[in-house]
Amino acid sequence: MTQDELDQLAINTIRTLSIDAVQQAKSGHPGTPMALAPLVYTLWNRILNFDPKDPIWPGRDRFVLSNGHASMLLWSMLFLTRTQAVNADYENLGKPSVTLDDIRRFRQIDSKAPGHPEYHWVSGVETTTGPLGQGIATSVGMAIARKWLASRYNKPGFDLFDYNVYAICGDGCLMEGVGSEAASLAGHLQLDDLCWIYDNNHITIEGKTSITFTEDVAARFLAYRWNVLRVGDANDLTRIEDALDVFRKTTDRPTLIILDSHIGYGAPHKVDTAAAHGEPLGDDEVKLAKRAYGWPEDAKFLVPDGVMDTFDKGIGARGAEARRRWETLFADYRKQFPDLATEIDQMQKRELPKGWDRNLPSFKADPKGIAGRDASGEVLNVLAQNIPWFLGGSADLGSSNKTTLKFAGAGDFEPGSPGGRNFHFGIREHAMAAIVNGMSLSKLRAFGATFFIFSDYARPAIRLSALMELPTILVFTHDAMGDGEDGPTHQPVEQLVSLRAIPGLVVLRPADANEVVEAYRYILQLRHQPAVMALSRQPLPTFDRARYASAAGVARGAYVMADAPGGPPEIILIASGSEVTLIVEAHEALLAKGVRSRVVSMPSWDIFEHQPQSYREEVLPPSVKTRLAVEQASALGWERYVGDQGRVMGMKAFGASAPLKELQRKFGFEPDKVVAAALEMLGRK
Ligand SMILES: Cc1ncc(C[n+]2csc(CCOP(=O)(O)OP(=O)(O)O)c2C)c(N)n1
């Protein structure tokens, strides 16, 4: 067979595997894989530096399928290239990542060919996609990380980090706001290691894009300062390859390749119809498509001889050679720069360097205290000095979030200074969270920051951090009504409970400066979980830890801070963040009245839920049923801790615009109110 024939055979294998898998599953999107098979084939087999034998080798090119509904493209490629599986500890399992059997069981339980690409479930998937726009936004984080890594670790003759990041996207990704936010920042940052390929098929689920999407995409991206290329025929491998070559020669800007395609290419009746979406083609159409590809009409899941061999000789050989070169280079590098090499090793395994927590501050008791955000700022500055690859920034609120890294040499990450540790995401919270995911996928320890209320703007990407099990960090300040005069638009109410509802996300709302330190100490040791910090804007008293229990209790999610002498508690007061001060004051007042109350500081539901039952019952003894929770946020969910005989002092409506003191009075967050509620519950009014 000629090379052209082999190319076509491989492309049609991708197409027919996709068709058969969707047909068998009776769900999925066959049309886009049929159209994009030539693109993916060209990119993978001719360009991509990816070694299927080691899908996590640090020098590899990254491939992101942002139109995740076309997942069969990826499952076909991972199977046909014999990509190997690795586990969560980054060990090679010596077996394929995706098998033909998985593809036969596309979208079925436990199959390694699920509905959408899932990082951490299938090796070789660089990021989870499906929610449109997330993949391309995340790819910007990968390209940023590559620049940063190159700046710190590349040395003359040692281009360790010089890979490219490719993302395929459709109309949906380019319609979504997060895609625009990310594209704007990528243009500003001149990310010339980034290439998006836009499947310009003029169709989405409801029909032609003429009903919704008539902007000039090329002009938009030119305005973002991208290089824009066009390939008028999605079946022309040479032109695809040429465009990718132009990308690789382009400096100072990212590249968008607009690829004109026909969804469902080869299926004569469903071409250009929305029916190529979200449903199988049907038996007749499958036959017609296979006939058009010169395929045996009745064959299913057919992988003709020579196809896997074509991939072995293409991406397999090239990837293996590239990795071998890289490993030799890295071995020499290790001799010359042993400390930097150790950093790279540690980073790859998400380990922390020795001494990562040295010099963490310890705050003295102080009734005036300091704001959560200020304590956080001090901690971030220490951590960033101890951990070279700990970095991040804010969505234009760095001075309010106190996330600025101020030590000598910290610097700003900008086009001319890719080694900077301070990132400026601009007012693009959603893209920020997706970019932080991309940085984390590239093994940097990255954080993003904004006001807590705007966590809503970032939420879809935070959810993906949790789904992907990435140790990202979100620093959210102005955690409750401390925002005061800014009013209800800026005062979080439902954000805490909404983030607590995300599985695997560690949400922490520390009560004083020492709890902030302990919260970061806990978070930094996470390797597979993201964390959210909810920090106060206003100063919070620093508790006297000789009098109250040590803040180290943060590591257990909740802990007893104070008890009354003379017997078991009559009532348990529970709070997080700024309201811990409130219940401590109430506790002291109750003590003076001869009431035995217990103070429980509960910075994290999630961490507490993971403690053994014995510990949980130690903190919240089942026999003590009179319980009062106080939190300046939606009361929803607290029932689980106060029980049906308990009470919650929370927010039942939005806040208001006024100085904080007046808001505390209006909404009842004052020590007297807590004392009165406790006495009433105990029948001692
Ligand atoms: C955020 C988000 N909204 C909606 C969907 C549901 N959805 C899946 S595919 C699709 C159409 C996508 O159109 P396009 O990106 O042009 O891809 P094509 O149909 O051309 O493959 C939609 C709306 C989604 N996956 N993510």
Ligand SMILES: [Mg+2]
């Ligand atoms: Mg489309």
